[in-house]
């Protein structure tokens with residue numbers, strides 16, 4: 380059903396009514412497929428692999444420092460996810476504003492940003508609930524008291540408003556240092572485009588700011604979840620860890636710098652990452668509306684226009700026909716020596732980054748970040764899992780680790 384639900388002209392449902400209280404729509408919140416195409420076109424180059432590759436040296440520098448600090452600045456077993464979030468926030472800082480937020484450099488939750496952002500009724504988890512309940516969503520977006528109570532403002536001390544304030548501060552900082560020249564970040568790409576094309580609704584300040592916020596919200600906890608999953612699951616399984624380390628050592632023997640070209644070519648590393656995406660898939664839904672121009676039939680039932688349909692990565696990831704058996708186990712082997720038929724089915728029903736015209740724009744960044752991070756961790760460190768349920772681990776630099 381994925382091709383039917385997510386056909387290229389499908390519109391998003393009211394679930395996407397923005398609960399972010401921004402002055403503008405974004406590529407993510409545009410519900411109508413035509414408006415979405417224009418929005419996506421304006422961002423395509425900034426998110427392209429060529430552009431992400433131009434930022435790779437800066438991203439790699441943060442990854443290297445992050446790995447070193449995990450081994451040198453953490454004395455006791457630590458909660459891996461919290462530290463991975465520092466990395467993913469810094470990488471988004473580079474991608475969106477041309478420089479990291481500074482978590483890895485300062486090795487702390489700067490300005491208690493992450494702790495404060497996760498609290499209150501305007502944290503991401505609550506905003507998703509608001510969108511799920513139409514009455515609450517109407518209250519939040521159409522009434523003054525609802526907006527005040529439920530939506531985030533940059534002046535808030537807690538909740539998503541904290542991230543808006545950080546976005547605004549990074550925006551101001553970007554213009555202060557602009558004279559010194561900036562990287563090919565999302566902000567500079569969009570400003571350059573505006574200079575060339577002239578200001579339109581898609582490239583006004585409010586719109587650009589809203590897109591920057593989406594990059595922060597869409598690209599941090601999501602990527603952190605997958606990186607944490609690969610590291611914990613591989614480290615926990617001795618044979619898996621040994622196989623990955625051997626592959627990495629062999630790749631290093633041929634010399635050369637760590638690069639996405641190299642990491643992406645490693646088949647067992649790829650298998651571990653694919654399996655982590657499958658194993659840790661989230662139940663988040665991505666609803667679309669059946670419109671009057673097409674008929675959709677599901678299990679023999681004709682669905683009328685207006686019907687809302689959705690799938691989720693979790694549902695797809697637990698499909699035996701596509702992924703085989705033991706779906707509650709982490710088994711990278713299921714990605715090795717696949718038949719052509721299996722490969723085709725997995726490609727066709729790949730839902731990790733969504734489906735159809737609105738697949739994840741950040742996918743290229745995610746790939747470079749995850750492949751290079753997992754490679755660096757297993758190249759340079761020994762990882763010990765202390766408590767998997769709590770995600771507690773410790774790390775030690777290998778004797779032979781060169782930095």
Ligand code: HEM
Nearest residue numbers: 406407594597598601602665732733737738739740741745
């Ligand atoms: C492992 C990490 C990630 C996963 C699993 C993921 C997943 C997804 C999914 C499933 C969608 C489709 C949503 C829908 O249909 O409504 C999506 C859209 C999107 N993602 Fe990601 N994402 C990740 C990381 C990122 C990153 C790092 C960024 C930005 C730097 C990003 C930016 C976006 C944007 C802008 C969209 C909207 C695209 C559109 O509507 O055309 N994502 N993502």
